[in-house]
Amino acid sequence: MSESAALEGRYRRLLAWYPRSFRREQEDEMLAVLIAGARPGQRRPGLLETADLLRSALGMRLVMAMRSLRPGPRSQRWTDALALFSVVAPLFLVIVAVLEVAVPYRLPPESRLSVVLGWHEIGGLSLLRVPFFDVAVCLQVVVAAFALLGWRRLTLIAMVASVLYWIVYWRVFVYGISSVPDALQLLAAGAYLLGAAALLASPGPRHGRHLMNWRHWAVLLPAAVFVQVSTLLLYATSPIMFRGLRSPGTSGYLVLSVVFAAAAVVLAVALKLNRYFLLLLAAMFYPYAMQLAFSGVFRPSSGVFRPGFGTDLLRLPTPAHLAVLFVPPVLLACWVVLTAIRPGRPRVMMSPGREA
């Protein structure tokens, strides 16, 4: 192999790091520039040249990913994902609530809740007798109904009302009795935060409703079961709630949680759901997943109440705790809105500095 052919082959391998669409248009041209700039007899790209190409290629990938997420005709999949999410997120919360009521979990007789409070099950119809739960669920049903009907403004108003109700309920009625909000409320908060942004920035829930099909349900149903099982685990491992699960016990339910979560993820990938829609779903689940990850499920405690990262993140919420729980969905929601109101033509950076 001649020196120039060897050099060209090595340059091509470096250029393979660039996005395919960029390579299709620019690879031959860039290769010509690289060959023209090579020293006579050069066989390998220089170290700085290699670093420059890799940095440029990775930067280009990032830029192209950002461009593809801009709203408008160039990113139909993004606006579709937002429209879809604005319907699916409220519906998902209703599915979770229905499962909670329809599939009660019978507590073992020796559990603390059974002994102290006389509660014999988690979930079930008795949930509807829990103060404020019925109102919270009704609001979730109203939000989902408005979304399904394609009423954007009313959905948005109902979402805001639902979140305000939750805040007032938690701050005014519950705080002092138990400062720990239900993990499902974190899920609802993430869903409504992103759902509101999606409603503002998308073609609307009516469009989203038309995009829904069986593939979404195939992912959402195991995801809802995962939420149910993992919520039960959260309760079961919480030192102030109760201890003890019926067979298969904590480990068994943990395995079940992982199986259903994995099933949802595998189905989402296998059924090739819109990846931006999956990004929104992931952000919606983030606060819930964090609460789960930092709970007693993965860090069995001695049963002594210890505030902080060793236990539930929202047990004694500080700004740092709230940031850990909500910064990713808040940032994504802000980005969704900003990209929607941003002018189509990007602005040129006007800052001093040297690029080369």
Add this chain to the structure above:
Amino acid sequence: MQEATFLILTALAAGSQHGYGIITDVQELSGGRVRLRAGTLYTALDRLRADELIAVDREEVVDSRLRRYYRLTPRGSQLLAAEAARLQANAAAALSRLDLAGGTV
């Protein structure tokens, strides 16, 4: 505007150029101080095209190698002129202050 961007636009101000031509021209314009590498150049060209400051003028095949020529768009010319005026005004202000302070330039 970053210096490399300014120099690339300046290199195209007199007429269209291909990639390697821009690299050599920028080196010459900066007195050898700024030496663009291919990765940096094509990142900048991609951004400038997206911003509609430059456009592809024509393509040629020379020695079996593709050459794509770029030119300034009217928007690119306007921006370059505005940036040059800004730099000139800043330089004039700096020189004026240095004169007032009795410094040498």
